[in-house]
Amino acid sequence: MAVSWLCLCVLLSASLSACAMPDDIAVGLIQSMDELDEDVQRVALFASRQANSYSELLKVTSAKRKIVAGAYYYLSVAIGIIGDGQSTIKMNCTLEVYERPWENFISIEKYEC
Template identity: 30%
Template sequence: MQAAIIVFASCVLAVLSVGIPGGWIDADVESEDVIQAAEKSIQLFDQSRSDNVVHNLLKVISAKTQVVAGINYDLVVQVGLIDCLAGDLKTDVECVKKTGVCSFRLFVQSWTNTNELHKISCKADD
């Protein structure tokens, strides 16, 4: 009986230290993969809108990943609303009209070149 308890406790500790398979894991907000996922999310978000508004990534606030049949990214990002025409000689900072925070869930399957935005929620900063 004691051996069974030790084996069970070892399994619980292993799962807690590694994470649950298929579960969400905190990701480094400065990693290249996370930044690319955030930029792709913003690009897909802008393409889904009919008002031709363009946003840019200011900062990744938080990021989680989940390994499925690809990777799900759960992202919270600060975005800037761009108010410059293409070709204007201004920096991105000068072109930012408003800022806001968006939450995105992006599914990426690199071997099929799939990028699907499954969750979008944005709120303008006051």
């Protein structure tokens, strides 16, 4: 009888954990994302503003995400750097941003232009 309950608990646990994550999210794998995704835009805007106060996010050209204890975002972006107040220099940059939203934590891990 105890073995039957144990088997039932194991099966129930496995089925609940399979339902806990959406099908399109794979923990630990880097997956492509839509460049217009709300999370991608928010993270890209944060990183471009933090890295250079004179920059403006023009466009996210590529976005990937890896779910870990939080999320790593791997982004390619086009930013504009305001020069002398009249001209804007366009630069292509690569960003890596780590976020744990439940802790209100976000960190720029890499910023290369």
